[in-house]
Amino acid sequence: MGASDYFPRVLLTVEQYHKMIEAEVFHEDDRIELIEGELIVMPPIGGPHIQLVNFLNRILVERVGDNGVVSVQNPVAMYPRSEPQPDLVLLHARCLRSRKVPTVDDVHLIVEVSESTLAYDRGIKARLYAKHAIPEFWIFEPTARAVTLFRDPETSGYRTIVKLTGDETISPLQLPTVKLSLHELWLED
Amino acid sequence: MGAMDTVSRWKITVDQYHKMGEAGIFRPDERVELIEGELIQMPPIGIEHAYRVNDLNEFFVTQLTGRAIVSVQNCVTLPPRSEPQPDIAILRRTAQRYRDRLPTSADVIVLIEVSDSSLRYDRDIKVPLYAAHGVAETWIVDVNAQQLRVYRKLVSGAYSETLTLTQDDSITPTLLPDFKINVADLLR
Numbered sequence: 222m223g224a225s226d227y228f229p230r231v232l233l234t235v236e237q238y239h240k241m242i243e244a245e246v247f248h249e250d251d252r253i254e255l256i257e258g259e260l261i262v263m264p265p266i267g268g269p270h271i272q273l274v275n276f277l278n279r280i281l282v283e284r285v286g287d288n289g290v291v292s293v294q295n296p297v298a299m300y301p302r303s304e305p306q307p308d309l310v311l312l313h314a315r316c317l318r319s320r321k322v323p324t325v326d327d328v329h330l331i332v333e334v335s336e337s338t339l340a341y342d343r344g345i346k347a348r349l350y351a352k353h354a355i356p357e358f359w360i361f362e363p364t365a366r367a368v369t370l371f372r373d374p375e376t377s378g379y380r381t382i383v384k385l386t387g388d389e390t391i392s393p394l395q396l397p398t399v400k401l402s403l404h405e406l407w408l409e410d
Numbered sequence: 411m412g413a414m415d416t417v418s419r420w421k422i423t424v425d426q427y428h429k430m431g432e433a434g435i436f437r438p439d440e441r442v443e444l445i446e447g448e449l450i451q452m453p454p455i456g457i458e459h460a461y462r463v464n465d466l467n468e469f470f471v472t473q474l475t476g477r478a479i480v481s482v483q484n485c486v487t488l489p490p491r492s493e494p495q496p497d498i499a500i501l502r503r504t505a506q507r508y509r510d511r512l513p514t515s516a517d518v519i520v521l522i523e524v525s526d527s528s529l530r531y532d533r534d535i536k537v538p539l540y541a542a543h544g545v546a547e548t549w550i551v552d553v554n555a556q557q558l559r560v561y562r563k564l565v566s567g568a569y570s571e572t573l574t575l576t577q578d579d580s581i582t583p584t585l586l587p588d589f590k591i592n593v594a595d596l597l598r
Contacts, residue, residue, distance in 0.1 A: 222534065222535075223445075223446060223448060223535070224443075224445035224446065224448055224450045224531070224535045225448050225450060227528075227530060227531035227534070227535060228450050228451055228452060228453065228528075228531060229450070229451045230448055230449060230450060230451065231436075231440075231442055231449035231450070231451050233435075237435045240430075240433050240434070240435050241429075241430060241433065241435060243433065244429045244430065244432065244433035244435075245429065246426045246429045246430055246433070247426075251420075253420050259419055260419060260420035260422075261417050261418070261419060261420065262417060262418045262419065262420050263417070264416075264417060337416060338416050338417065339416075340416050341416045341417050
């Protein structure tokens with residue numbers, strides 16, 4: 222039992238979190254995200270995760286072109302108490318020339334690559350993104366060669382959840398000309 | 411397995427906590443303690459609790475002026491990840507009188523917690539924390555039972571002696587061997 226089993230932990234706001242960053246409370250290399258007021262340690266990522274993030278980055282940047290901005294492992298502010306750092310975020314094109322931390326209104330699509338954190342991503346992250354009306358959320362599982370699409374956000378969660386394991390072609394709802402065929406993503410073993 | 415089991419919460423260090431304080435992250439009236447890396451929201455102080463703390467303060471200041479420093483609801487730093495605010499800390503009177511640094515466990519003669527609603531927290535979290543950090547002696551004034559609980563004699567990071575005292579008993583702090591206190595004076 223810890224202290225927080227007796228009294229509540231202090232829940233931080235996005236503003237407090239930004240002040241902490243400005244005051245250099247964290248080291249540059251610290252992997253932290255603010256989730257519902259709590260500072261969560263992002264687990265270290267392995268080779269398959271890195272490879273897929275880099276590969277998705279490459280093809281998304283090529284195919285999105287001037288129609289959006291691909292933001293890799295950067296934060297999205299979700300006021301009042303969250304600021305996750307998804308693996309990839311597809312932002313509106315206007316963000317290319319903005320110095321502000323992107324907010325939920327700037328997001329077309331959030332992508333997470335998931336190995337050890339699948340339960341966390343499917344549970345807490347999906348609920349958080351739906352609550353903030355992120356239009357679409359994709360989870361890629363490189364080991365299982367699967368992608369799950371979360372669409373139609375409602376306050377309690379995404380209404381449409383589709384898991385694909387074949388060689389389908391997928392497109393972001395808000396950028397339908399961008400096409401990814403799943404067979405191009407997975408490496409031969 | 412719950413979703414939160416796959417990730418862990420960030421543990422805050424004393425240095426980070428101080429930076430947060432300097433950056434004005436907490437409201438001045440916010441009651442926060444750093445316990446094992448967690449920022450804990452302390453409940454508001456009730457009338458009985460405030461009365462007891464003030465009364466103990468008056469007693470110890472009167473008895474110990476010039477011999478020890480009585481620090482009320484201020485922090486004691488227990489690096490690397492804890493900085494609690496005990497209700498009363500009776501501290502060694504150093505030349506600088508803590509002008510230049512925060513008191514640490516080595517400075518403590520006795521830490522006292524006044525427990526009304528917080529007895530379990532004080533007993534199960536605070537007392538073991540203080541022992542693990544080498545605080546020589548911790549007392550809990552148990553308001554509801556009208557008892558003084560004494561924890562002392564450190565053996566490998568835990569208190570080996572626990573006493574439960576009432577009105578008719580007396581107690582002498584280990585580190586102030588000529589200061590005999592009637593327990594009735596602490597429970598009045």
